[in-house]
Structures are given as C-alpha cells and as structure tokens.
Amino acid sequence: MIFQPEETAATAERPGGGAEGAGVIVERRPRKTVLLRPPVANVEQMVLVLALKEPAPDWLLAGRILLQGERERLELVCCLNKTDLADAAEKEAAAATLSPLPYPLLWCSASEGVGIAPLREKLKGRFSVFAGPSGAGKSSLLNAVQPGFGLKTGKVSQKIGRGRHVTRHVELLALPGGGFVVDTPGFSRLSFADLEPERLGDLFPEFAPHREGCSFRNCNHMHEPGCAVREAAAAGLINRCRYRQYRQFWQELKDKEKW
Ligand SMILES: Nc1nc2c(ncn2[C@@H]2O[C@H](COP(=O)(O)OP(=O)(O)OP(=O)(O)O)[C@@H](O)[C@H]2O)c(=O)[nH]1
Numbered sequence: 094m095i096f097q098p099e100e101t102a103a104t105a106e107r108p109g110g111g112a113e114g115a116g117v118i119v120e121r122r123p124r125k126t127v128l129l130r131p132p133v134a135n136v137e138q139m140v141l142v143l144a145l146k147e148p149a150p151d152w153l154l155a156g157r158i159l160l161q162g163e164r165e166r167l168e169l170v171c172c173l174n175k176t177d178l179a180d181a182a183e184k185e186a187a188a189a190t191l192s193p194l195p196y197p198l199l200w201c202s203a204s205e206g207v208g209i210a211p212l213r214e215k216l217k218g219r220f221s222v223f224a225g226p227s228g229a230g231k232s233s234l235l236n237a238v239q240p241g242f243g244l245k246t247g248k249v250s251q252k253i254g255r256g257r258h259v260t261r262h263v264e265l266l267a268l269p270g271g272g273f274v275v276d277t278p279g280f281s282r283l284s285f286a287d288l289e290p291e292r293l294g295d296l297f298p299e300f301a302p303h304r305e306g307c308s309f310r311n312c313n314h315m316h317e318p319g320c321a322v323r324e325a326a327a328a329g330l331i332n333r334c335r336y337r338q339y340r341q342f343w344q345e346l347k348d349k350e351k352w
C-alpha cells in the first residue's frame with residue numbers, strides 16, 4: 094500500500110475522501126517483503142540505527158535485526174549514531190563488529206549534524222525502514238535528514254540506560270526528493286519466526302567466502318570436523334562476536350524446532 098500526503102496525490106482518486114492533511118491510498122500493491130518487527134511491507138532497504146553510547150550497542154539485538162533484513166533480502170545500511178558521545182575505544186569496538194560486514198557503514202551524530210548528507214543520499218528515491226533499539230536516535234536522525242518531519246524524540250533514561258519508547262507507531266514519511274522512509278518504535282526483543290537452522294548460515298554474508306572450504310557440504314558450522322567457518326572465526330578472519338551469535342541463534346532455532 095502506498096500512502097501519499099494530500100498535495101502530492103492531487104490527481105489520484107480519493108477512495109476514502111481524505112480529510113485535510115490526511116494521507117490517501119493511491120495504489121495497492123502485492124506484498125513482496127513482509128517484516129514482522131517492525132511490521133512493514135515492501136520496503137527495499139533497512140537502516141539499522143545503533144547509538145555508540147546511551148544506550149550502548151546491544152550486538153545480539155543488532156544481529157537479530159540484520160538477520161531479519163537478510164532473510165527478506167533487503168539492502169542493509171548500518172548507522173552508528175551519537176559519535177559526539179563516544180571515545181575512540183568505543184568507536185573502534187563498534188567498527189570491529191560492523192565494518193567486516195558487506196553493508197555501508199555511516200557514522201552520524203543527529204545532534205551535531207554529522208553524517209546526515211550521506212544518510213539522506215542513501216534514502217533518496219528508495220523505500221526504507223529505520224530499525225533499532227529505543228533511544229538510538231532513529232527519529233532524531235530522520236528529523237536531521239528532513240526537519241519538516243518534526244518527529245517526537247525523547248531522552249534516554251539515565252537510570253536504566255535505555256530509551257523510553259517515544260515512537261509508538263510505524264510512521265510512513267515521504268521524502269521531498271523522492272522515496273519513502275518508515276520510522277518505527279524501537280524494540281529490545283526480537284525472535285525469529287519461520288527460519289530453518291540450516292538456512293541460518295546463508296544469512297551471515299561474511300561466512301560466504303569460507304563456506305566452500307568446509308569438509309561437509311551441508312555443514313552447519315557448529316561441531317562438524319573440518320569446518321572452515323569455525324576455523325576462520327578462531328583465526329580472527331570472521332568477527333568472533335558474530336560467530337558466537339551465529340551459534341546462539343542456531344541453538345535457539347534448533348530448540349524451537351523441537352517444539
Ligand atoms: N548526544 C546525542 N544525543 C542524541 C543523538 N541523536 C539522538 N540523541 C538523543 O537521544 C535521545 C533518543 O532519541 P530518539 O530520536 O527519540 O530515539 P529513537 O531511536 O527514535 O527512540 P524510540 O522512538 O524510543 O525508538 C533523545 O534525547 C535525542 O536527543 C546524537 O547524535 N547525539
């Protein structure tokens with residue numbers, strides 16, 4: 094379904110009669126991709142937004158979000174926000190996890206206007222969704238990309254170090270230069286539905302160059318002898334944190350299968 098603000102949908106029929114300032118459904122398209130968290134259909138691109146600090150990155154959650162994007166074959170972009178708050182060691186730690194992945198990595202500060210132009214460029218003409226934990230700065234970044242959005246933002250709780258779930262609804266926003274972007278509520282838990290553990294390895298793109306070297310063609314990269322992926326992780330050629338995540342996810346999916 095495509096929504097447009099009234100003024101850009103002027104020539105379209107108005108099935109709902111569209112009140113002043115309301116969106117109008119101009120076209121209904123078949124769903125090609127469907128995300129459950131956030132619940133959005135037909136997006137092409139997912140922008141994972143993490144704060145370097147306040148709240149510190151939850152890599153496990155980030156891994157789950159990326160996995161969901163991979164499963165739906167979305168183009169992925171990673172955005173590390175709040176560069177103004179982080180020191181060199183914190184930036185290095187985040188880069189170690191994200192820079193080996195084949196996704197563009199943007200360093201941003203919504204409050205200082207850093208990295209906003211490249212982000213705007215990535216969104217231009219595309220249908221994107223922002224995803225990430227509460228408080229990471231998704232709405233703040235979108236406000237920086239397009240001040241007219243005027244999205245509500247909220248302070249991160251000092252006591253629990255987490256966002257306060259300010260964005261409550263999935264919001265579809267039209268970009269002035271073409272394209273749409275969806276702001277979504279942050280979440281802290283995500284479980285995968287309908288994923289066979291045997292498929293999991295395909296959704297870790299950095300495993301691809303190593304998989305060929307596994308002794309078994311159907312290697313699950315868990316306990317099999319001669320697993321080139323496990324060896325690559327041990328040798329530091331694959332980020333160890335990501336490989337540990339893979340093992341955890343695989344186990345989770347296996348346990349689910351038993352039910
Ligand atoms: N220092 C600093 N603070 C930022 C930056 N970006 C956002 N913030 C602050 O972080 C807090 C959370 O920002 P939001 O934009 O509401 O975060 P969100 O990801 O939309 O959160 P939810 O809507 O709850 O999912 C606000 O107080 C922002 O002002 C940044 O680059 N630097």
Ligand SMILES: [Mg+2]
Binds near residue numbers: 231232233246259278
């Ligand atoms: Mg928000």
Ligand SMILES: [Zn+2]
Binds near residue numbers: 312314317321
């Ligand atoms: Zn293997």
